[in-house]
Amino acid sequence: MTDTPAKTINIILAALGGEGGGVFTNWLIAVAENNGWLCQSTSLAGVAQRTGATIYYIELFPKDHQKGRKPVMSLFPAQGDIDIAVSSEIAEAGRMLQRGFITPDKTTLITSTHRVYGITEKSDIADGTMDASSVLELAAKYSHRFINFDMSELAAKHNSVISSALFGALAGSNALPFDKQSFKEVIVSTGKAVTTNLAAFDDSYDCAQRAVGGSAVEIFRPQTAPSKASLSDVKAQFELPVAQSSRGSELFERLQTRFPVATHELIYHGLQRLIEYQDFNYAHQYLDELEKIMKIDNGQQNFKLTNATARYLALWMCFEDIPRVAQLKVRATRVDEIRREVKADAEQIIHITEFFRPRPEEICAMLPKALGRALLSSRLGRGFLGIFAGGRKLRTDTLAVYLSLRVLASFRAIRRFSLGYETEYKMITNWLDSIKLLAARDPQSSLEMALCGRLVKGYGATRERTTEQVVTIAQFCQSFATASAKEINHLRLSAIKDDTNEAFNKTLSQYRNVS
C-alpha cells in the first residue's frame, strides 16, 4: 500500500496486581492525547487484583496523519510487533521474553530489576528463589534497547510507588516522541501525591537517560545484588580484625595457627556467634570439634569440608532453646529494627506483642537434665508444665514481660547442664562422627554428610523432623558401608522436598532395599 505515512506505536505493560498498572496506563493515555496522539488501550484484568500478573496493551497513533479517517488499532499485542515493553518486575520481563514480545529489531525493554517472589519460591523448605541473572542476560541480548534498574528501591527512596518510577523510566528512555515536561504535567494534573511522585519520576528519568546515554545498544550491567548467599565460602583475602579482648586473641591465635586462611572468615563468624550465644569456653569447644574435621580435610575446593562443617556446626551449637529466644527478644537493637521496618514516626509509641507457643518438651529442655527428664516422664510433672505451655501473647514492651524474658535468658548460664543441650549435643556428635567415618571411606561422601547440617532448622516439631533426618542419614551411612556420595546427596535433597518426610522416606527405603 502506498498510504502508510505513519505506524502505531505499540506498548505492552506487564504488572502485578495492585502495582498501579491502570494508573500508569491512564497517565500514558493523557500524555499521548496532550501531544496530539490518538490512543487505544485495553487490559486483561481478570482476577489480577488478587495477586496474579496483569497485561495492559496500548497503541498510539498521530492525529495529524488522520485527515478525517479513523485508524484501525489492534486489541492484541503481537509477537514481533512491540515497540516498547514495560515490566514492573524482572521475572515478568522474562515472561514477556518467553512469549516473544521482545525482539532485537525494535523493542525497547524497560524493567525494574527487583524480585517479587512467586508462591512456589516462597513456600520452598530451603531456598526456592530463582536466579534472575539469566533473564537479564537474555533481555539484554534480545531487546533493541534495554533499560533496567531497581525501580522498587528507587520508588521507596522517594516514598512513592513503582508506577511513578516506571513512568519516569519510560519518559527517560527516549522511546516516545513526547518531551519530559508533558509527562510531568500529567502527574501534576492528577493532584495526588504530586511531590513524591515527581521526585521518583525525576530520579527514574535520570537513571534511564544515563542508561540510554546516546548509544543505540545498551551494554548489559547487572544492577541487583548478584549473590544469593550471604557469605561466600571462599575468600582468600579475608583478614581477621584486631581482637577486642585477651580471651579473644587466644581464640584468634588458635585459629591462625591451626587453620588455613581459606577457613578463617567462616570460623571467625562462627566464633563470634558462639561467644554471643554462650561464652569463650563454648567457642574453644567449637574449635576443638573443628580441629578434628580439619585433620581429615584433604584441602580440596579451598577446604570446603572444614568450611561447611564450620558453618553448620556453629548454627547447630547455637540451637534455639527458650533462653536463646528470650535473649534475642530482649536484645538492645531490636526495638530500633522494628521501628525502622514498620516505619514508625520518631516519637511514636509502638506496642510489640509476641506470639509464643512453648510445648512441655521445650520447657524441660532448658531445665537441668534430671529435673527436665523427671517432669517430662511424670503425669504430675506434665500437668504442672501445662501451666506454662500453650499459646501466649506477650507484650515485650511492658516491664513485666521484659523482665520475665531476661530471667528466661539467664538460664543460658546452666545451658551445658540442661536436658536440651544433652539431646542436641548427642545429635551433633553423631553427625560429626559420621563425617569423620566417611572421610576415611570417600572424601566426597564426607562432604555430603557435612552439607546435611543445612537441614537442621525450625522449632518444635519442625526441629524434631529436621534433626531426625540428619540422624537418619548418619545411621544409614553407618549401617551401609556402600552408602555413596550420590545417595547422601539424594537423601539430602529429598529431605527438603516436602515437610511430611514423604519424599525422604521413599528415597530412604529405595536405598535401604538396594543396599
Add this chain to the structure above:
Amino acid sequence: MAERSFTHEVLKLHAGEGESFKGEGILAITKGLLQSGVAYVGGYQGSPISHLMDVLNDAQGILGDLGVHFEANGSEATAAAMLSASINYPLRGAVTWKSTVGTNVASDALSNIASSGVTGGAIIIVGEDYGEGSSIMQERTYAFAMKAQMWLIDPRPNLTSIVDMIESAFQLSEASNTPVFYMMRIRGCHVTGEFTAKDNRAPDFSSKNHVVPNREAEKIILPPHVYQQEQDKIAQRWPHAIDFIVDNKLNEFFPGKHKQLGIITCGGTYNTLIRALQRQGLSNNFGVSDIPIYVMNVAYPVVPEEIVEFCVGKSHVVLLEEGQPEYIEPAIHTILRKRDIQTKVYGADLFTQAGEYTAQITLLGLTRFLETPGMPYITKNFSVADVQRFNSPLTDIEHQKLLKVVPPRPSGLCTGCPERPLFSAIKQVQNDLGPFHISSDIGCHSFATLAPFNLGNTIMGYGLSLASSSSIRAALPHKAISIMGDGGFWHNGLSSGVVSAVFNKHDGILIIVNNGYSAATGGQDIPSMVEPNNIIATTIDARHSERDDSVSIELACRGAGVEWVRTVSTYSIEAMKKTLNEALQSSQPGLKVIIAEGECMLNRQRRIKPLMKKSIGDGKRTLRARFYIDSQTCTGDHACIRLSGCPSLTIKPSLDTLREDPVSYVDNSCVGCGVCGDNVHSAVLCPSFSKIDLLYNPNWLDKASSLLRRNVIKLFQRYDESRQAGQLL
C-alpha cells in the same frame, strides 16, 4: 459499593447530540442503551462485564431521571426472566452477564422467551469469557443462539461500532420479534476510545407512564402455542431478521483490488485481521485493504444472500471464526454447495481448531491462506516461516533456561483475606483426620484449590458445591465437605443445595464463606451484606453491625430446615478447628452448616482507610496493627508461608553471615489481620512473629507508661553493655 467506583465517569452519560464521548467499552454500551430508549436493565456481575453492572449501579440517578428501571438481579436466570416485560409490551430491555456460564444459568428463561417472541426489543449483553484472561471453561455462546433461534451480534471492537450496534440490536429484535445476544469479548469490554454521542431517550413506558395490561395467549409457552411458535421462528422471524440485516447493512462489505480473493470475519476479530493485513503490507492504517473483506457484525443468523454475493467470482475465501466447534464455516459450505458455487473456503484449518485468535494466530492463518495451492502471487512482507519465527526469537536452550527462572503466578487470596485462616484451619484438621474430598464452588474461595492450600476436588458451578457432594457422600470415609461462598449461596446454593440436601437427609457439612460481598466479581452488594463500623485495621476482634436491610444466611438455612448451624469468625483458627471437628464427628443426623464469617479485606481496607485517616486527623487515640518477623529467630523453614500464602508474607535474602536460606519477611502491605499470629498458636510454629501496634494520638497514660518502660529498659541495657565489654571477640 463495588470495588471500582464509576460515580465520576457516569456523569459522561449525560452527553448530548454531537458531543465527543471518551471512555471504556462498557461505558459506551451504557450510553448506547440510554440513547436507544431502554426501559429496563438488569443482570448479574462477572468478568468481563462486572463493570457494566457497576456502571449501571452507579448510574442509577441518571437512569431514574429518564425513568429506566434497574435491578441487580439475584442470578442470570432472574435477569433473563426480566426480559418477559418485552413479550407483551413495546418496552426495550437489556440484561447482561458473563457467558457461557451465565447463559447456562439463564437458559430456561431464555429458551422460553425465544419461543414466545418479543414485541419490545430485548437484548442480552454477554461478556464472552474466552481466551487469555478468562476464568471459566472454554465454550461459545453461539451454540445457544442457534438452538434457541436467537440472533447473535458480534460488533467490531471500536466504540462507534459498539454504540451503533446497540441501537441496531434493539431494532433487529423488534423487526424479527426475537431476543438478541450482543457479544462482547474480554478485550473489547476494556477497550478505551471515543465516539460521537446522541441525546438520551426516555422510554415510552415506565413508572411515569404505565402500560395497559395486555394478554396474548398465543405467546404463552404451552401447547398448542409452542408448535405455532416454532413454525413462526422459521416462517416469520428468520426471514424478517434476514431482511432487516440486509436492508440496514448491519454486515459490512469492504472492497479490495484482489477481487478473486476474500476474507470473511466476525466483527470481533476484525481489528486483529486488519493488523495482520497491515503487517503484510496489504492494508493501510485505516483498514483500506487490498483483499475484499466481508464483516459479519451479525454472526448469527448467517445471511445466505450476502455470502453468495461476496463469494461469487472468487477463487479463494478464508473465514475467521474463533472457538470450537465451528458453526459458520459449515453454514457457508452449505450455502455455496446448494448454489453450486465452487469458491474454495478455508477456515479453522488455517488458524487453530481450538483457542483464541490472537495476533500471532491471525497473522499465521492469513499468511497460510496467501500460500495455499493455486493462490495467485501476492507480494507480502512475511512468509509462513517468517511468521512462525515470530513465536519467539529465543533458542530452545534459552527457553529452557527461562522456564527455570520465571515462576508461575497462580491467582491467590489477597493480603489479609478472611478466607486464608479458614483454609489454614481446614488444612490443619485434614492433617489430623484426612485426606479429605472437598466439593468446591465458584468464588474467591476457588483459589484454595491452588497452592499453597491445595484443598478441593471438584467445581461444578456457582452455588452447586453442596449439590455436587450429594452423590459422592455415600462413598466417602468422612462426612462430605462442601464449601460455598455467600454469593453462591444466594445465587443458587440455598435452593439447589441446602433445600435439596435437607430434603434428602444429607448428613454432610456445608461451609458457607460469608465475607459480606460478591467479592470475586468486584465487591458488589449481596443480600447478607454487613457493614462493620469499627475502624481498627485489624479484624482479630472484629465486631460488626449488620445493615438494616441485611438478610441473615443463618435464618435462611434454618428456614430451609437445617438444625445444626454454627457461626464462627474465620480469624479464630482454634474455634474453627474445634467446630470442624465437632461437625465431622457429630452423630446428630442432618446437614451441618458452618457459617465462616469475616469481611472481605480488599473491600474492608477500601472502606476503613479513610475512616482511620479521619480518626487520626481528628486527634483520636488510634491503633494500627501490622505483623513483623524477627529475622534473627527465623530459621528459614517457611512453614508459615505454606500454611498461609498471604501476599504480604514473603521472603528476603538472609542477612545472617551463617544462614544461607532466605528468611520469612512481612512487607509493608500487611494489614495486621492476625492470621500469622493465630497460625503460630494453632500450628505450633516458631516464635518469630510479633504484632506491632502503631499508636496515634496517645493519651497521658500511654505517654507516662511508655516513658517509664523505656527508661527502665534502658538501665538494663546499659548494664548489659558494661558487662559485655570484656566479652567481645
